[in-house]
Amino acid sequence: xxxxxxxxxxxxxxxxxxxxxxxxxxxxxxxxxxxxxxxxxxxxxxxxxxxxxxxxxxxxxxxxxxxxxxxxxxxxxxxxxxxxxxxxxxxxxxxxxxxxxxxxxxxxxxxxxxxxxxxxxxxxxxxxxxxxxxxxxxxxxxxxxxxxxxxxxxxxxxxxxxxxxxxxxxxxxxxxxxxxxxxxxxxxxxxxxxxxxxxxxxxxxxxxxxxxxxxxxxxxxxxxxxxxxxxxxxxxxxxxxxxxxxxxxxxxx
Amino acid sequence: xxxxxxxxxxxxxxxxxxxxxxxxxxxxxxxxxxxxxxxxxxxxxxxxxxxxxxxxxxxxxxxxxxxxxxxxxxxxxxxxxxxxxxxxxxxxxxxxxxxxxxxxxxxxxxxxxxxxxxxxxxxxxxxxxxxxxxxxxxxxxxxxxxxxxxxxxxxxxxxxxxxxxxxxxxxxxxxxxxxxxxxxxxxxxxxxxxxxxxxxxxxxxxxxxxxxxxxxxxxxxxxxxxxxxxxxxxxxxxxxxxxxxxxxxxxxx
Numbered sequence: 001x002x003x004x005x006x007x008x009x010x011x012x013x014x015x016x017x018x019x020x021x022x023x024x025x026x027x028x029x030x031x032x033x034x035x036x037x038x039x040x041x042x043x044x045x046x047x048x049x050x051x052x053x054x055x056x057x058x059x060x061x062x063x064x065x066x067x068x069x070x071x072x073x074x075x076x077x078x079x080x081x082x083x084x085x086x087x088x089x090x091x092x093x094x095x096x097x098x099x100x101x102x103x104x105x106x107x108x109x110x111x112x113x114x115x116x117x118x119x120x121x122x123x124x125x126x127x128x129x130x131x132x133x134x135x136x137x138x139x140x141x142x143x144x145x146x147x148x149x150x151x152x153x154x155x156x157x158x159x160x161x162x163x164x165x166x167x168x169x170x171x172x173x174x175x176x177x178x179x180x181x182x183x184x185x186x187x188x189x190x191x192x193x194x195x196x197x198x199x200x201x202x203x204x205x206x207x208x209x210x211x212x213x214x215x216x217x218x219x220x221x222x223x224x225x226x227x228x229x230x231x232x233x234x235x236x237x238x239x240x241x242x243x244x245x246x247x248x249x250x251x252x253x
Numbered sequence: 254x255x256x257x258x259x260x261x262x263x264x265x266x267x268x269x270x271x272x273x274x275x276x277x278x279x280x281x282x283x284x285x286x287x288x289x290x291x292x293x294x295x296x297x298x299x300x301x302x303x304x305x306x307x308x309x310x311x312x313x314x315x316x317x318x319x320x321x322x323x324x325x326x327x328x329x330x331x332x333x334x335x336x337x338x339x340x341x342x343x344x345x346x347x348x349x350x351x352x353x354x355x356x357x358x359x360x361x362x363x364x365x366x367x368x369x370x371x372x373x374x375x376x377x378x379x380x381x382x383x384x385x386x387x388x389x390x391x392x393x394x395x396x397x398x399x400x401x402x403x404x405x406x407x408x409x410x411x412x413x414x415x416x417x418x419x420x421x422x423x424x425x426x427x428x429x430x431x432x433x434x435x436x437x438x439x440x441x442x443x444x445x446x447x448x449x450x451x452x453x454x455x456x457x458x459x460x461x462x463x464x465x466x467x468x469x470x471x472x473x474x475x476x477x478x479x480x481x482x483x484x485x486x487x488x489x490x491x492x493x494x495x496x497x498x499x500x501x502x503x504x505x506x
Contacts, residue, residue, distance in 0.1 A: 009384040065385065089382050097382035129342050129350035131262040132318065132500075136385060247385075 001074055004081065005104035008056075008069040010036050011095040013135050013244065017062045018069065036060075036096060040071070043091040047084065048077060057110040057251040058117055061203065063243035065136065068099075068118070068250035070110045110251070116180055117200065118249045121193040121209045121241065128189075137190065138209075138245035144216040146186055151222035152215040153182045155229060156208060162201055163232040165211070167240060170202020175232075177201065184212065191216075194249075203240055211238030254327055257334065258357035261309075261322040263289050264348040266388050266497065270315045271322065289313075289349060293324070296344045300337065301330060310363040310504040311370055314456065316496030318389065321352075321371075321503035323363045363504070369433055370453065371502045374446040374462045374494065381442075390443065391462075391498035397469040399439055404475035405468040406435045408482060409461060415454055416485040418464070420493060423455025428485075430454065437465065444469075447502075456493055464491030 019037045037054055045051045057070040075084075081101040088098045124130045124137035125144050156179055163175040181196040193212065195205050211228060214220045220238075228237040272290045290307055298304045310323040328337075334354040341351045377383045377390035378397050409432055416428040434449040446465065448458050464481060467473045473491075481490040 009382075011384055011387065067384070092382075094382070094387040095384060097384045099381055128352055129262075129347070131264055131320070131348060131350045132389060134264065134347040 001076055001106070003104045003106045003108050004073055004075050004084075005100075005102050005108060005110070006054075006071045006073070006098055007100040008036070008040065008071055009067050009097045009099050010065060010069070011135065012036070012060060012063050012065045014095060015039070015062065017064065018056050018058065018060045018066075036066075036069075037071075039092065039096055040088075043088055044073065046091060047087045048075075048079075050076075055110050057114050058200075058248050060246075060248055061206075061243050064246045064248070065244075066248040069248050070114075070251040072104060072108050072110045113253055114199075114251050116196050116198055116252045118181075118194065118196040118252070119200075119205045120247050120249050121195070121205060122245045122247070123191040123193070123209070123213070124189060125186075125191050126189040130189075135244055136247070138242050140213065140217075142217055144191065144213065145218070146184060146191065146216070148218075148222050149184045149191075149212045149216040152212055152225040153184055155222070155226040156212075157182045160229055161232060162204060162229070164228050164234055164237040165204045165207040166201035166234065167203035167207060168234070172201055175201060177204070182208070206241040206243065206246060207234075207237060207239075209241040209245070213241065214238035254329055254359070256357045256359045256361050257326055257328050257337075258353075258355050258361060258363070259307075259324045259326070259351055260353040261289070261293065261324055262320050262350045262352050263318060263322070264388065265289070265313060265316050265318045267348060268292070268315065270317065271309050271311065271313045271319075289319075289322075290324075292345065292349055293341075296341055297326070299344060300340045301328075301332075303329075308363050310367050311453075311501050313499075313501055314459075314496050317499045317501070318497075319501040322501050323367075323504040325357060325361050325363045366506055367452075367504050369449050369451055369505045371434075371447065371449040371505070372453075372458045373500050373502050374448070374458060375498045375500070376444040376446070376462070376466070376494075377442060378439075378444050379442040383442075388497055389500070391495050393444075393466065393470075395470055397444065397466065398471070399437060399444065399469070401471075401475050402437045402444075402465045402469040405465055405478040406437055408475070408479040409465075410435045413482055414485060415457060415482070417481050417487055417490040418457045418460040419454035419487065420456035420460060421487070425454055428454060430457070435461070458499060459494040459496065460487075460490060460492075462494040462498070466494065467491035 016033045052073040054073045085101045122137045124139045127141050159178040161176050178198045183194040268289050269286045305326045307326045338354045375390045377392045380394050412431040414429050431451045436447040
């Protein structure tokens with residue numbers, strides 16, 4: 001029995017997330033819902049002739065992308081990993097790729113063992129509509145200033161109680177997390193929010209971005225963000241940014 | 254009556270090209286076929302309350318993209334162009350944008366008046382599957398060398414008879430065209446083919462790229478391209494590269 005670690009990349013547009021997060025009202029779990037995990041499972045099952053259990057590092061939401069998702073499964077067969085990787089990539093649809101397969105210690109747990117996760121959020125800050133980037137950015141056509149967002153970000157970085165940034169549907173009671181990095185930077189017509197943390201609450205990155213954008217567009221002063229953290233109340237922070245701007249860049253161990 | 258010049262950008266994945274090129278066997282023209290031109294026509298008709306005639310500079314094929322397509326139409330109403338541009342962009346789907354609207358001389362013809370058109374073809378030259386770029390590149394996973402393609406490109410640039418590069422369905426008898434530029438360059442994991450010419454035959458850019466790739470992967474020597482031109486026979490040149498790598502970058506007047 002070998003434990004295999006897999007780096008997965010996907011365009012999340014067509015998927016209900018990595019794994020279904022909440023069952024539809026009255027519907028059966030996973031009924032007719034396409035997920036990245038489910039698509040990988042099917043491809044693996046066809047190649048291996050048996051079903052395996054795949055664990056992922058981060059449960060990305062519907063419409064969220066990944067360039068560095070990490071997952072793991074147990075492999076009973078002697079198959080060389082390079083051959084399995086090629087077989088997977090030729091069987092997976094064009095919007096999912098396995099970037100790497102490697103042997104891992106038998107106890108490897110992609111989520112529990114992670115030291116940090118790095119997400120990038122892309123805001124298209126230009127009046128002109130994005131076209132080739134439309135699936136990967138949040139289009140913000142009104143004026144937006146970098147300086148106030150950088151100032152506000154300093155109220156968010158570090159070890160804090162992020163209760164104000166957990167959306168309904170997340171039921172974590174311990175809401176203290178550490179943001180190792182929260183950088184706001186202009187990249188051509190885009191603004192990138194690079195967020196790295198030890199762990200994240202439900203929709204936390206998108207709620208952080210939505211809150212910073214409230215400051216960047218002048219609706220709120222940078223200090224308001226400190227008060228929003230203090231309140232420990234979702235209603236005190238800004239709205240949730242749309243999913244398509246978000247990408248899981250890397251998981252560190 | 255005003256003549257309006259429009260710069261259009263689109264992700265061509267979901268469209269049967271700018272304008273339907275050939276009618277399906279036995280089918281009516283345009284029946285149930287979604288085109289970029291048709292989508293623009295509908296948006297304009299809803300805003301203006303009447304149908305207009307839109308002429309485009311280049312008839313891009315199904316699946317081909319554009320960042321600098323140029324089109325023109327006659328406008329009878331007094332509407333300010335900035336307002337019309339905003340109305341169009343809010344009504345058009347996310348994969349089509351109007352980047353610019355400007356007054357043009359009453360005789361402006363986007364195709365006939367063009368001095369040159371610039372197309373870029375993107376080849377993803379890496380074993381790793383492209384994921385976020387999958388809709389915009391041709392994935393070439395085998396080895397490919399730049400030098401021989403650069404050498405072969407020199408047999409194609411300039412004024413020549415490109416009969417060997419016109420696909421069936423193009424019925425031009427005069428097949429002499431001028432390639433002002435044919436550059437092959439490495440861009441990270443991609444190879445870009447920048448092709449600028451006075452006019453193009455049906456599928457000519459994709460046939461040129463498919464021919465250069467035959468040389469780049471070592472199937473043919475660079476001199477073979479000179480013989481392919483000489484032959485004036487489609488079968489003497491390389492295969493047609495797939496549509497999704499191609500983008501109309503600019504039309505010059």
